[in-house]
Amino acid sequence: MKGNEKTKCGVAGVGYLGQHHARIYDALESSDLVGVYEPNDEAASKVCEAYGCKRFEDLQDLGQACDAVSVVCPTDLHAEVALPLIDKGCHLLVEKPLCVSSSEAEAILGRAQSQGTIVQVGHIEHYNPVMDFLERAVDRPKYLTGERLAPFQPRGTEVGVVLDLMIHDVGIVLALVSSPIKTVDAIGVRVLSLTEDIANARLVFENGCVANLSASRVSEKKAREIRVFQDSGYLSLDFMNQKGHLIERQGVGLAKSEVPVEKGEPLSLELNAFLKCVREAETPKTDGTFGKSALEVALEITRQIQSSW
Numbered sequence: 001m002k003g004n005e006k007t008k009c010g011v012a013g014v015g016y017l018g019q020h021h022a023r024i025y026d027a028l029e030s031s032d033l034v035g036v037y038e039p040n041d042e043a044a045s046k047v048c049e050a051y052g053c054k055r056f057e058d059l060q061d062l063g064q065a066c067d068a069v070s071v072v073c074p075t076d077l078h079a080e081v082a083l084p085l086i087d088k089g090c091h092l093l094v095e096k097p098l099c100v101s102s103s104e105a106e107a108i109l110g111r112a113q114s115q116g117t118i119v120q121v122g123h124i125e126h127y128n129p130v131m132d133f134l135e136r137a138v139d140r141p142k143y144l145t146g147e148r149l150a151p152f153q154p155r156g157t158e159v160g161v162v163l164d165l166m167i168h169d170v171g172i173v174l175a176l177v178s179s180p181i182k183t184v185d186a187i188g189v190r191v192l193s194l195t196e197d198i199a200n201a202r203l204v205f206e207n208g209c210v211a212n213l214s215a216s217r218v219s220e221k222k223a224r225e226i227r228v229f230q231d232s233g234y235l236s237l238d239f240m241n242q243k244g245h246l247i248e249r250q251g252v253g254l255a256k257s258e259v260p261v262e263k264g265e266p267l268s269l270e271l272n273a274f275l276k277c278v279r280e281a282e283t284p285k286t287d288g289t290f291g292k293s294a295l296e297v298a299l300e301i302t303r304q305i306q307s308s309w
Helices: 018-027 041-051 059-065 075-087 102-115 129-137 161-177 266-280 288-307
Strands: 007-012 031-037 068-071 091-095 119-122 143-149 181-189 198-205 210-216 223-230 233-238 243-250 253-258
Touching: 007 018, 007 059, 007 266, 018 031, 018 041, 018 068, 018 266, 031 041, 031 059, 059 075, 068 075, 068 266, 075 091, 075 102, 091 266, 102 119, 102 288, 119 266, 119 288, 129 161, 129 233, 129 243, 143 161, 161 181, 161 198, 161 210, 161 223, 161 288, 181 288, 198 288
Parallel strands: 007 031, 007 068, 068 091, 091 119, 143 210
Antiparallel strands: 143 223, 181 198, 198 210, 223 233, 233 243, 243 253
């Protein structure tokens, strides 16, 4: 793309989350929100009126008009929506998880490679300023715990809590540990939906590190927290409130210090990073290959949970 030329952007799916993609594309100086594809009349009208963009009745027409599109429809429709957009030469940001199966992931990545388009997967916590600190401070971790809690809402229940919420923490630990997974041990419980609503997974890595992840979408409170234990001490970080503390050895004792986190809206930072990759032909931090790796771990956790029912 030419230096100062704005990236023509679209959003496929402008429900709860997609409307925020539209809002940010409209606000960013580097992008021009061309339009949206949305089957729901009310949701489409709301966004088009708010940002003066066009409603496209056909995915191919949206793809033809845009350089880059966010795919923010239900997870089980990701592949069905992404493939025709890739065929039109669009770069995609596909919300996490990338899709619902390894075969769909391979189809998306194969098609993108053949078309020369970028696929970034919306593992939003990797663009949270908390993750920037973790990537600098974590050094050969020995043990990690992740807790992700949310109140119940019908949205997102086309998949279980592992693909809905836990996959965030799966992606985080894969990035921080940098070692292949040796074993997975998982358990889950159905409460209000047809798939697991509460889950726990223990991941043992080949380098000896262990990650214990818990997720619930039937909690009374919200939480997105991680703790990392390593030889130099431990870190406790809160992704939701973008704060935390670091406890380090100091002589024969321990010293606690607050983590310096420069706060920012993760979705805006994520979309900025996506557009930069589009403009400069860079590989995204959470590219399709990364998204497929996180998906495959999450699918194995889900398989173990469902095999025990």
